[in-house]
Amino acid sequence: MKNYKVKGRVVDITKKKIYRGEIMVKDGKIYKISRTPDTKEENDRFIMPGLVDAHVHIESSMLTPGYFARECVRHGTVAVVSDPHEIANVMGMEGIDYMIREGKKVPVKYAFGASSCVPATELETSGAKLGSDKIRELMKREDITYLAEMMNFPGVITRQRDVIEKINIAREFGKPIDGHAPGLKGEPLKKYIGEGISTNHEASTLEEAEEKINNGMKILIREGSAARNFEALIPLMKSYAASLMFCTDDMHPDDLINGHINMLVKRAVRKGYDLFDVLRAATMNPVNHYGLNVGLLREGDPADFIVVDHPENMQVLETYIEGVCVYREGQTMFHVEKPGIINRFHSSSLHDSDIRVKAGKGKMIVIQAVDGELLTERIICEPKREGEYVVADPGRDLLKLVYINRYRSMPPAVAFVRGFGLREGAFGSSISHDSHNILVVGVNDEDIYDVARVIMENRGGVVAKKGEKTDLLPLPVAGLMSDRDAPWVASRYQGINRLIRSMGSTLHAPVMTLSFLSLLVIPHIKLGEKGLFDTETFSFIPMFIPNGGENT
Incomplete structure (x- = not known):
């Protein structure tokens, strides 16, 4: 490993000082930190841990x-x-x-x-x-x-x-x-x-x-x-x-x-x-x-440090780990091997009749999703009935939420959710905290069923469907991760988000918000494999309230 020097404004977080200096790196360590004359330099960069x-x-x-x-x-x-x-x-x-x-x-x-x-x-x-x-x-x-x-x-x-x-x-x-x-x-x-x-x-x-x-x-x-x-x-x-x-x-x-x-x-x-x-x-x-x-920019520490334009901008110019420059001028300086694939996915059969909800007496408990939070709220709504079934009502932002077990065959769990704003279509994912079963939200059973089917056929992924258009981000690694790089994954994911927003959602991160609706250890109302779950009583609860309650 070669020895070298890096010059700039040294940000010493231990002594709480900033001074013009020179970092000498030797064998992956910070060998010496020296002050340099306090004169204005053209390339006046900041060096920090x-x-x-x-x-x-x-x-x-x-x-x-x-x-x-x-x-x-x-x-x-x-x-x-x-x-x-x-x-x-x-x-x-x-x-x-x-x-x-x-x-x-x-x-x-x-x-x-x-x-x-x-x-x-x-x-x-x-x-x-x-x-x-x-x-x-x-x-x-x-x-x-x-x-x-x-x-x-x-x-x-x-x-x-x-x-x-x-x-x-x-x-x-x-x-x-x-x-x-x-x-x-x-x-x-x-x-x-x-x-x-x-x-x-x-x-x-x-x-x-x-x-x-x-x-x-x-x-x-x-x-x-x-x-x-x-x-x-x-x-x-x-x-x-x-x-x-x-x-x-x-x-x-x-x-x-x-x-x-x-x-x-x-x-x-x-x-x-x-x-x-x-x-x-x-x-x-x-x-x-x-x-x-991990080094903290002290003599004798591992040479783990960064060079930035200014602390108020934090635009990273260079990154060093163990004395090796791993990023410089927009280029990552190391190669990533194609990752291996591991997965566990039982693709059970699903029928659209499996996700119908028979109407109960009274009003129903609905999950209120909150943008930017993992917490949800409990609200009471009058259900929209069509014959003997309860259906989504996008006019009131009441959508159907379906939970499908990916590890064994069992009936799906179904609830209703507000906050996603969809006016048409459906989207879903095999990422659902923490057990990572399948969650799909949508305005009609046909689209919900189609989204779930695509996820199961691909043994994991994020899917959105609007009319005849279906977008897929495959997640072959445990149904959680792609085997591609960030620009590719981000592009696919952004495309899905655009499609979801064109369907009416205004959430900052609709897919991620969906993924936490099954996390039973975060308040207040979630959907588990046996139905609605109340985190305060830590128990499953019925969807319908025979004695009613206040509409929200």
């Missing part, structure tokens, strides 16, 4: 780790803390091994976790189950950095045996434990944190985040494709900078190609927050919390 995404499910980008890495380095991200939870739900240990294996083929420093909640609940069918024995097997490994988000917070609070066993195994190996506790507060929160759970990326209000920080948690400010909490939480930077990190959680390819953690740094700096506090949240805090082998 490489950025870290503190929590992401790579699979949500629909890219394999190799192609995800190519986009990361374009935006200055050198390390990624990743929970392979999505593929673990489909493929189990084989899926986790796949992500680690593919991640090792590229320079980006991946820190993978042991997915703690596979399946997310015992109330749905997934492709695998990771019990305490598997968690112990994973925790022993050097390529597993932490116990990934413990979503079963009721199980933690009530000290369910299998949940506490997993937590104790992580503590035994001295590895961090990620949290997932939306809305949890008071004594239940203290019990949750008391078990050693140290982070939360689900906070959506300042009040919630401050309570969690004051009880010892680190808060990950999340800005992804579906959940966007940056604007609500960035004021924390004034008083709680040492307790903050940045993450994307779930990011679709059309957003990823336009920016990553660098965009959060840019936005925070432009809002007037202290540059060093912001950069620490994007670099030092996750590096220290997870014990990452």
